[in-house]
Amino acid sequence: MKRKSVRRASAVKGISRFDAGERRRRTLAAAEDLFLKNGYAGTSLNDIIRVSGGSKATLIEQFAGKAGLFAAVLESTAVEFAKKLTASSTEEPEATMRRFGEAILRFYLWPSAVLAYRGVIAAGPDNPEVARAFYLRAHEHIVAPIALQLREWHGRGLLVDADFHTEADRFTHMLRSGIYEQRLLGVIKRANGAQISLQVNGAVRMFLRGLRP
Numbered sequence: 001m002k003r004k005s006v007r008r009a010s011a012v013k014g015i016s017r018f019d020a021g022e023r024r025r026r027t028l029a030a031a032e033d034l035f036l037k038n039g040y041a042g043t044s045l046n047d048i049i050r051v052s053g054g055s056k057a058t059l060i061e062q063f064a065g066k067a068g069l070f071a072a073v074l075e076s077t078a079v080e081f082a083k084k085l086t087a088s089s090t091e092e093p094e095a096t097m098r099r100f101g102e103a104i105l106r107f108y109l110w111p112s113a114v115l116a117y118r119g120v121i122a123a124g125p126d127n128p129e130v131a132r133a134f135y136l137r138a139h140e141h142i143v144a145p146i147a148l149q150l151r152e153w154h155g156r157g158l159l160v161d162a163d164f165h166t167e168a169d170r171f172t173h174m175l176r177s178g179i180y181e182q183r184l185l186g187v188i189k190r191a192n193g194a195q196i197s198l199q200v201n202g203a204v205r206m207f208l209r210g211l212r213p
Contacts, residue, residue, distance in 0.1 A: 026052045026053065026054075027054065027069070028072060028073055031048050031072075033051070034047055035070060036119075039118075041122065041126075043066070045069075048069070067129045067133060070134075071130070074116060075137040078139070078141035081107055082141045085103065085142070093153055097171070097207065101171070102197065104172060104175055105175045105179075105199060108175070108180050109190075114184060139172075142172060143165065147164040147168035150162075150164040159212065159213070160211055160213050167211065171207050174203040174206065177199075
């Protein structure tokens with residue numbers, strides 16, 4: 001009898017975990033859609049609840065408010081993208097950094113990413129916690145795997161010693177000059193493959209030149 005009770009309790013617990021995970025997924029999906037459509041300031045918790053269901057109390061318990069929810073949306077996207085930033089032990093630094101750079105720049109130029117970044121900039125002055133959350137929970141997930149790869153190359157004697165986290169951050173900013181800034185400001189509507197490759201190749205060439213032994 002006791003074993004049956006334990007099994008039944010475990011089953012109920014499993015369902016609860018699934019439901020909680022599904023609720024979180026639905027909340028993040030609804031929040032992402034509304035933030036992109038209406039911006040941070042134009043989206044309320046009630047708007048998100050109307051789309052995803054649930055209650056405000058549960059949402060606040062999970063995310064601590066709208067800023068936390070916005071950060072969670074950005075973080076989930078960045079985490080999934082960062083999984084692509086891996087290199088084989090036989091790949092040369094130039095080839096790896098070009099591949100990383102092209103993936104990162106295309107990610108930055110993705111319409112949803114452009115809208116999200118515009119939202120962070122617009123919300124930042126009045127909601128510094130939004131800008132802080134973006135930097136710590138989204139941007140850092142992209143910087144971290146680059147820094148890890150730079151350290152690995154340093155261990156093999158391919159790069160000089162440096163603050164590799166700072167250098168990885170610098171690389172992302174080099175990529176965001178030029179066509180990305182123009183896209184962010186609305187100067188251009190899109191960038192083609194040739195423009196992206198030109199931007200990435202220049203950034204990689206200058207970046208690695210400063211770290212070579």
